[in-house]
Amino acid sequence: xxxxxxxxxxxxxxxxxxxxxxxxxxxxxxxxxxxxxxxxxxxxxxxxxxxxxxxxxxxxxxxxxxxxxxxxxxxxxxxxxxxxxxxxxxxxxxxxxxxxxxxxxxxxxxxxxxxxxxxxxxxxxxxxxxxxxxxxxxxxxxxxxxxxxxxxxxxxxxxxxxxxxxxxxxxxxxxxxxxxxxxxxxxxxxxxxxxxxxxxxxxxxxxxxxxxxxxxxxxxxxxxxxxxxxxxxxxxxxxxxxxxxxxxxxxxxxxxxxxxxxxxxxxxxxxxxxxxxxxxxxxxxxxxxxxxxxxxxxxxxxxxxxxxxxxxxxxxxxxxxxxxxxxxxxxxxxxxxxxxxxxxxxxxxxxxxxxxxxxxxxxxxxxxxxxxxxxxxxxxxxxxxxxxxxxxxxxxxxxxxxxxxxxxxxxxxxxxxxxxxxxxxxxxxxxxxxxxxxxxxxxxxxxxxxxxxxxxxxxxxxxxxxxxxxxxxxxxxxxxxxxxxxxxxxxxxxxxxxxxxxxxxxxxxxxxxxxxxxxxxxxxxxx
Numbered sequence: 001x002x003x004x005x006x007x008x009x010x011x012x013x014x015x016x017x018x019x020x021x022x023x024x025x026x027x028x029x030x031x032x033x034x035x036x037x038x039x040x041x042x043x044x045x046x047x048x049x050x051x052x053x054x055x056x057x058x059x060x061x062x063x064x065x066x067x068x069x070x071x072x073x074x075x076x077x078x079x080x081x082x083x084x085x086x087x088x089x090x091x092x093x094x095x096x097x098x099x100x101x102x103x104x105x106x107x108x109x110x111x112x113x114x115x116x117x118x119x120x121x122x123x124x125x126x127x128x129x130x131x132x133x134x135x136x137x138x139x140x141x142x143x144x145x146x147x148x149x150x151x152x153x154x155x156x157x158x159x160x161x162x163x164x165x166x167x168x169x170x171x172x173x174x175x176x177x178x179x180x181x182x183x184x185x186x187x188x189x190x191x192x193x194x195x196x197x198x199x200x201x202x203x204x205x206x207x208x209x210x211x212x213x214x215x216x217x218x219x220x221x222x223x224x225x226x227x228x229x230x231x232x233x234x235x236x237x238x239x240x241x242x243x244x245x246x247x248x249x250x251x252x253x254x255x256x257x258x259x260x261x262x263x264x265x266x267x268x269x270x271x272x273x274x275x276x277x278x279x280x281x282x283x284x285x286x287x288x289x290x291x292x293x294x295x296x297x298x299x300x301x302x303x304x305x306x307x308x309x310x311x312x313x314x315x316x317x318x319x320x321x322x323x324x325x326x327x328x329x330x331x332x333x334x335x336x337x338x339x340x341x342x343x344x345x346x347x348x349x350x351x352x353x354x355x356x357x358x359x360x361x362x363x364x365x366x367x368x369x370x371x372x373x374x375x376x377x378x379x380x381x382x383x384x385x386x387x388x389x390x391x392x393x394x395x396x397x398x399x400x401x402x403x404x405x406x407x408x409x410x411x412x413x414x415x416x417x418x419x420x421x422x423x424x425x426x427x428x429x430x431x432x433x434x435x436x437x438x439x440x441x442x443x444x445x446x447x448x449x450x451x452x453x454x455x456x457x458x459x460x461x462x463x464x465x466x467x468x469x470x471x472x473x474x475x476x477x478x479x480x481x482x483x484x485x486x487x488x489x490x491x492x493x494x495x496x497x498x499x500x501x502x503x504x505x506x507x508x509x510x511x512x513x514x515x516x517x518x519x520x521x522x523x524x525x526x527x
Contacts, residue, residue: 004036004037009033009036009037010033012036013029013032013033013036016032016036017029017032020032045078045080047075047078050071050075050083051072051075054068054071054072054075055072057071057090064090067086067087067089067090068086068090070082070085070086070089071083071086071087071090074086137169137170137174138169138170140169141166141169141170144162144165144166144186145166147190148162150197151190151193151194151197152193152197155189155193158189158193161182161185161186161189162186164182165179165182165183165186168182368380368383370443370444372422372425372426372444373425373426373428373429373444374426374429374433375429375442375443375444375450376441376442376443376444377443377444378443378445378446380443381441381443381445381451384441384443384453385453385502386502388441388453388455389496389501389502391455392455392496397455397456398455398456398457398458398495398496399453399454399455399456399457399495399496400453400454400457400458400459400461400462400465400493400494400495400496401451401452401453401454401493401494401495401496401502401505401506401509402451402452402454402462402465402466402491402492402493402494402509403445403449403450403451403491403492403493403506403509403510403512403513404428404432404449404450404451404452404466404489404490404491404513405448405449405489405490405491405513405517406424406425406428406448406487406488406489407488407489407490407517407521407522408488408521409421409424409447409448412424412485416480420480421448423478423480424478424485424487425444425448427476427478427487428450428473428487428489429442429444429450431469431472431473431476432450432452432469434472435465435468435469435472436452439455439456440452440453440454440455441453445506451506451509452465452466457495458495459493459494459495459526460526462493462495462526463493463524463525463526466491466493466524467524470488470489470491470522470524473486473487473488473489474486488521488522489522490513490516490517490521490522490523490524491512491513491516491523491524491525492508492509492510492511492512492513492514492515492516492524492525492526492527493509493512493524493525493526493527494506494508494509494512494526494527495526495527508527509527511527512525512526512527513525
């Protein structure tokens with residue numbers, strides 16, 4: 001007899017339910033269907049009940065978390081075998097409070113695998129549980145020692161408890177339940193210490209920024225000093241990296257050296273000015289005294305001339321007058337030459353001070369540029385946006401903001417090293433500058449992201465400009481040694497709307513850039 005089809009079995013099952021006066025429930029239908037089809041009558045799968053059981057299982061370890069996830073998946077697939085396997089594996093990860101002698105994590109040797117635990121030990125675990133070796137515990141101990149400096153030494157009691165835990169951890173025959181309790185207490189204390197360190201760091205950064213802001217307000221006329229303040233504000237803005245701090249330190253040290261030189265020259269110029277004034281006063285005094293003597297001599301000679309009765313009596317008087325006149329004239333010439341020399345030296349010193357201040361302004365201007373790529377940094381970008389927005393508002397002109405992100409940059413760093421990644425960033429910036437117009441602005445927005453400001457450019461032309469830059473990158477390969485690497489980027493372009501601020505435009509460009517990433521990378525999309 002030919003086997004019945006599923007549809008035939010279904011019709012016959014419905015007829016039997018009516019004939020037997022059974023309610024058409026899923027359980028009755030399944031029972032009759034299996035009976036007619038000579039199939040095993042398995043009980044229905046308790047989906048919801050098993051889901052509740054899975055959710056109620058505690059997850060105190062990564063192994064338990066994994067097995068509970070496998071159990072939940074097996075339940076969702078109605079897989080009895082998967083449920084059984086997950087529950088058995090989960091049970092092996094659960095320690096018993098009391099039980100027969102087992103080999104597991106009860107008593108541990110500090111240098112080898114765990115030794116058996118005596119009957120009745122509070123640290124016993126079921127047979128088959130993974131063993132904890134002394135080597136594994138030593139790794140945990142070293143990890144704790146590495147973390148300790150970050151937690152500080154203010155809490156003497158906590159430091160003492162940590163020392164005790166490390167001793168227990170390295171002691172042969174470790175009582176695991178005691179160690180578990182100590183680790184739990186340590187983890188609880190670490191969570192508080194971590195939160196405290198984060199809050200301390202936040203407050204310290206806030207105080208540092210307030211100090212920088214206050215110094216900046218007191219020194220608004222010193223442009224070179226304002227550059228230093230801007231650099232420090234940028235360095236104190238999270239996220240903080242050692243690389244950024246090292247770069248700011250280098251810039252500030254350079255500025256400090258030049259500032260010291262300027263201070264020295266200024267003090268030298270002031271001293272020379274005081275010396276010149278002192279000499280000038282002395283010469284005036286000498287000239288005044290000489291002029292007074294010369295006047296008295298002239299009056300005396302005038303009386304001698306009046307009393308002279310012959311030419312021979314006038315000759316000595318005339319010689320005295322000529323000598324006195326020449327002396328005072330020479331004195332005046334000497335004073336003039338000395339003052340003129342001092343004036344010329346003061347002018348040279350003044351010129352040196354001016355040049356040094358110009359150099360300070362140049363160094364401070366570097367605080368607005370990214371040293372790796374030569375592009376503007378965030379501070380420089382803010383100033384450029386303020387400037388461009390003023391032009392847009394005044395002339396009612398178009399301004400496009402493009403945000404670029406290098407594709408697969410993390411892979412370049414991971415596979416070839418951060419030095420090659422830095423060179424790739426510099427390569428993109430160089431190609432971009434060659435492709436840009438003089439009025440365009442390039443800024444490094446962060447990491448592998450760049451922003452390009454395109455004034456007098458509507459959206460369609462802004463998109464075309466970024467596509468041209470992509471084509472230029474395909475022609476100008478980046479070389480890692482002798483190997484050519486193709487650098488691509490995804491970009492979003494937004495045209496500034498009337499009365500829109502720069503932050504909103506950059507955000508729209510950023511959203512478009514991420515859409516370009518999701519669409520397959522190496523694309524340009526408008527916002």
